[in-house]
Amino acid sequence: MLDSREGAVDAVALTPDGKIWVAMNVRQADSKWRPRLVLLDAEGHETGVEMPTDAGTSVRGIASDAAGGCIAVGFGGSGYGDTDIKIWRMTAEGVAVVSAKGWDHVPNADSDPHEFDDLAFDVVNKDGVAWIAGMSVGKHNAFEYETRGILVPLDLETGARIDPVAVQEASGGWRQGMYLGAAAHPDGVVVVGQGATADGTSQRIELAIYDATGARIWWSPEAAADVAYGTGVAVSAHGGVIGVGVVMNGGTLGGVVLGRKGLTYEHQFSSGVEPSAVYGAAVDPWDQVFAVGELTSGGVRYARAAFVRQ
Template sequence: MPVTVTSEGASLVRATLDGAELEPFTDQGGGVWTGAAPCFGSIDNGAHVLEVTATLGPLAHTWPPVMFEVATPTPGGLAWAQPGPAGSTSRRVAVTPEGDAIEVGSLVVDDAPRPSIRKRRGKDGAEVWAEGTIVLDSREGAVDAVALTPGGQIWVAMNVRQADSKWRPRIVLLDAEGHETGVEMPTDAGASVRGIASDAAGGCIAVGFGGSGYGDTDIKIWRMTAEGIAVVSAKGWDHAPDTQPNDGQPDPHVFDDLAFDVVIKDGVAWVAGASTGDHDDGWSDEMRGILVPLDLETGARLDPVVVQAASGGWRQGMYLGAAAHPDGVVVVGQGASVDGTSQRIELALYDASGARIWWSPEPAADVAYGTGVAVSAHGGVIGVGVVMDGGVLRGVVLGRKGLTFQHKFSSGLDPSAVYGAAVDPWDQVFAVGELTAAGVRYARAEFVRQ
C-alpha cells in the first residue's frame, strides 16, 4: 500500500505498521515523501495501525495514527489464467522485481517442440514482449529451468537435439528482453540439464545428470561466473555412502543419481534430486530423494548429504523442486510405496545441519508427485504438482506451513499439470504448466491469490 506525506524541512520520514518499523520514506523533493506499507494477501487481513514520524535533528513530528482494514480475496482463488499457443508447455517460471512473470518451456514449430520463453504482465497475464513468445533455438527441445540475475538478465537451461540426434544441454544468458547476450556455457552432448540458479554477482550454477562412464548415472554440475568464465562443465557427483560395513569404505558407482533443481542459500548450492540404490540394509534398488550441498565456486560436495527417510511402507521417493526458506531449504517431490502403486506429494524443510524440521505428506493417490516449490515472505510454502483425481491427472497448487489452500489447474475431464511456481513481491502465486483440451496441449499460466 503506497503512503505519501508532506513535510517541509524534514531530514528523515519513517513509519511503523502495527509497531514494526518500515523502510524509511523516500524524499521526492518539494516536501513530498513516499513510502509503502506492505500487504501480502490474506495473511494480513484485519485491522492495522500506521504511524508516521518526520524528524529534523532533535525535532520530531508524529501524525495521528491511521487505522485501516485489509480484506483480500480467499486464498487459492484464481485471479487470471492465460493459455499459451497450441502444442506448447511451460516448465518453470521466475518473477521480476516489478511483479511480471518470465515463463519458459517449449513451443511447437514445424511439428516439433522448440525451446521458448515469454514474459507475462503480472496484473492480467498479457504477454509483454513485442515478439510475444520467443523461440530460443531452431532445434527440437525445451527450456527446463530459468533464473534471474540481480541485474535483471535471464539465465536459461535448455536441452536440444543435435543433427546427429544426440541431446545436448545449452546454458545461456539472455538480456532482460529475452535475447541472447553472447554468454554461453560450453557443453557437450550426453547429459541433461534440469535446474539453474543465479548467484548474487549474476553468475550461475546449473545441475542435471548423465552417464558416469562406469555403468551408472551421476549428477552433473555446470558453473559460470558473472564475467562469463566457465568454472566447471558437467562435473560429476556420485552418491557413494558407506555401503560396505565390513571395511567402512564407500563404494562408488553403485547408485544412479539424478538432479532436478538447485537453489543457493547462504552461499551454498543445494541440489535436489533422486538416488537409486541400497539406501538401507536389505532394501536394494530403492529410489529416494536427496538434497546435496555443494561449494558454489567449485562444485565440491559439502556435508551433510540428505537422503529422504523411509516412513513405514513409503520407501521410495524423489525431490523435484527446491527453494530457499528462512529456516533452511524446502523441497517438494514424491513419496511412494515399495511397488509404486500408491503415491503422494511430499514437502519437507531441512536446516543447514541436514535435519528435517518440517514435513508435510499429502493424501495418497494412484499418481501424485510434486514438481516445484516457492516460499512466501512469511515462510509459508507453496507446492505444485500433479495428482490423479477422479481418473484424470490434474495440476494442483498447495498452500502449506501457515497457508491452508488448495487450487486445481483444471476441472471436468481436461487433464493438466503444474511444473513450476514463483511468488511475486506481494506474495501472490504464479503457477505454470499445461492443460490438454480436445486432445490439444496448451501451456498454461495462472495467477493464484493467497
C-alpha cells in the same frame, strides 16, 4: 527463437540485474543431445556468454548467484555403468569454472563409488551453498534397491561436497521417492517431490524443509493417490510454502496448488474431467501466487497461467 534445432528449455534463472540464464537441451546434427547454457540480456537478446558443453548429458535446473553467474545441474553417464549428477558453473564474467563435473552418492567409505544412480532436477543457492534436489537409486537400506530423494549441498564456487547429504527418510511402507523442486526458505531449503510405497502403487506429494545441517525440520505428506508428485515450490514472505504438482485419482491427472506451513488452501487447476498439470509457481512482492502449467479442453491442450488468491 533461442535455437533452430529440436529441443526445449528446461529452466531459467534471473540475475540480480535482470539478465536471464537459460538452460536447454538440443539435438545436434549427429542426433546426439547436449545441454546449452546461455546468458540473455534483460530484453531476451543473446549476450554471447555461453557455457561450453559436451553431448551425452542433460541439464534440468539452473540458479543465478549474487554476482550474476550461474550454477546448473542435471545428469549423465559416469563412464562406469552408473548415472551421476552433473554440475556446470560459470561466473558473471563468463568464465567456465566446471563443466559437467560429476557427483556420485557414496554414503560411507565402504560404499562402491558407482553403486548409486543419481539424478538432479533443481538447484537453489543460499549463503554460498548450492543445494541440489534430485534422486538416488541404490541400496539405501543395505538390502534392496530403492529410489530416495536427495538434497546435496555443494560449495558454490568450487563444487566441493559439504556434508551431510540429506536422504529422504522412509516412513513405514513409504520407502520410495524423489525431490523434483527446491526453493530457499527462512529456515533452510524447502523441497517438493514424491513419496511412494515400496511397489509404487500408492503415491503422494511430499514437502519438506531441511536446515543448514541437513536435518529435516518440517515435513508435510499429502493424501495418497494412484499417481502424485510435486513439480515446483515457492515461499511466501512469512515462510509459507506453496507446493504445486499433479495428482491422479479415478484415471484423470489433475494439477494442484497447495498452501502449507501457515497457509491452508488447495486449488485445482481444472474442474472438468479432462487432464491438467501444474509445473511451477512464483510469489510476487505482495505474496500473490502465480501457477503455470497446462490443461486440456475439448481434447485440445493449452498452456495455462493462473493467479491463485489465498
